[in-house]
Amino acid sequence: MDNLKILEKLKIPKTGKLRMVLDTDTFNEVDDQFALSYALRSPDRLSLEAVYAAPFYNSLSTGPADGMEKSYKEILNILSLHGINDTEGFAFRGSDRYLGSREMPCDSPAARDLIKKAMKSDETLYVVAIGAITNVASAILMEPAIVDEIVIVWLGGHSFSWPDTKEFNLHQDIESARVIFDCGVPLILLPCMGVVSALTTTVPELEANIDGKTDIGTYLTSIVRNCGGGRQVFSRVIWDVSAVACLVNEDMLRATYEHSPIVSDEARWSFDHNRHLIKYVYHVDRDAIFSDLFNKLSK
Numbered sequence: 001m002d003n004l005k006i007l008e009k010l011k012i013p014k015t016g017k018l019r020m021v022l023d024t025d026t027f028n029e030v031d032d033q034f035a036l037s038y039a040l041r042s043p044d045r046l047s048l049e050a051v052y053a054a055p056f057y058n059s060l061s062t063g064p065a066d067g068m069e070k071s072y073k074e075i076l077n078i079l080s081l082h083g084i085n086d087t088e089g090f091a092f093r094g095s096d097r098y099l100g101s102r103e104m105p106c107d108s109p110a111a112r113d114l115i116k117k118a119m120k121s122d123e124t125l126y127v128v129a130i131g132a133i134t135n136v137a138s139a140i141l142m143e144p145a146i147v148d149e150i151v152i153v154w155l156g157g158h159s160f161s162w163p164d165t166k167e168f169n170l171h172q173d174i175e176s177a178r179v180i181f182d183c184g185v186p187l188i189l190l191p192c193m194g195v196v197s198a199l200t201t202t203v204p205e206l207e208a209n210i211d212g213k214t215d216i217g218t219y220l221t222s223i224v225r226n227c228g229g230g231r232q233v234f235s236r237v238i239w240d241v242s243a244v245a246c247l248v249n250e251d252m253l254r255a256t257y258e259h260s261p262i263v264s265d266e267a268r269w270s271f272d273h274n275r276h277l278i279k280y281v282y283h284v285d286r287d288a289i290f291s292d293l294f295n296k297l298s299k
Helices: 003-009 031-040 064-081 109-119 134-142 144-148 168-172 174-182 203-209 215-225 241-248 286-297
Strands: 018-024 046-053 125-129 150-155 187-190 253-259 277-284
Touching: 003 277, 018 031, 018 109, 018 241, 031 046, 031 064, 031 215, 031 241, 031 286, 046 064, 046 109, 046 241, 064 215, 109 125, 109 134, 109 144, 125 134, 125 241, 134 144, 134 174, 144 150, 150 241, 168 174, 187 241, 203 215, 203 286, 215 286, 241 253, 241 277, 241 286
Parallel strands: 018 046, 018 125, 125 150, 150 187, 187 277
Antiparallel strands: 253 277
16 A cells, blocks of 8 residues: 555544454453443444454463463453443454464454454444554455555554663564554554553542442452552553544544654664655643543443
């Protein structure tokens, strides 16, 4: 896709409802639960068509497959707290491994459903990804035609001015990140350190705004509270909500257009100004995003 077409696709409509799917490593952290809830509580703006479980591997899992399965179960838990118990055709398991090479996509129910939904309508499908982007990259490798039908909103990597880009989502699966940056798909990139790391909250703030007001508000407060480890003073990054906020109201963020970056084997950015353009978010309005989020979670 040439730059003119990419720029046109990256113009998010100011009004109307947007088709969206969410790709999330939901058990990895506490912010994915907030992001999923934010999307569900924004029905006037977002038509959430599916939720995909992404793989992850850290101290909370024994490997990517276990991380994906735990994320899938946490997706079901969050949906239940929102009163959604019929998840057939809505919640999907994703890949049980990371991308080995561009010749071997990771087939999964999530990747197949993404292809199906991307190709079923002339309306753009917004693919919001807040974990390792294995499922999305695999879908593109399995059916390259979806590049013309989707816009990816990915929270991944650090800011271009950061010394490295060894961020959890990107660094887990560098090959999948390279697929996304290289294939020419319209992409909105939300970097972590230096940009969306501004989205921190505290237990007192959550207690004042959402705790005890709804089942989901109480649950979200509790999982952040459990992160404290006995510390008297602590805050928690809830940066995944920025990817949803980008679609809910793009005026809550600031972005520019940059040439799609190259990721080295050492997880560092490099640049070639002959490459296609992406939309690069460089600022988030912390108070505006949290005000909208807390208002929706409290009702």
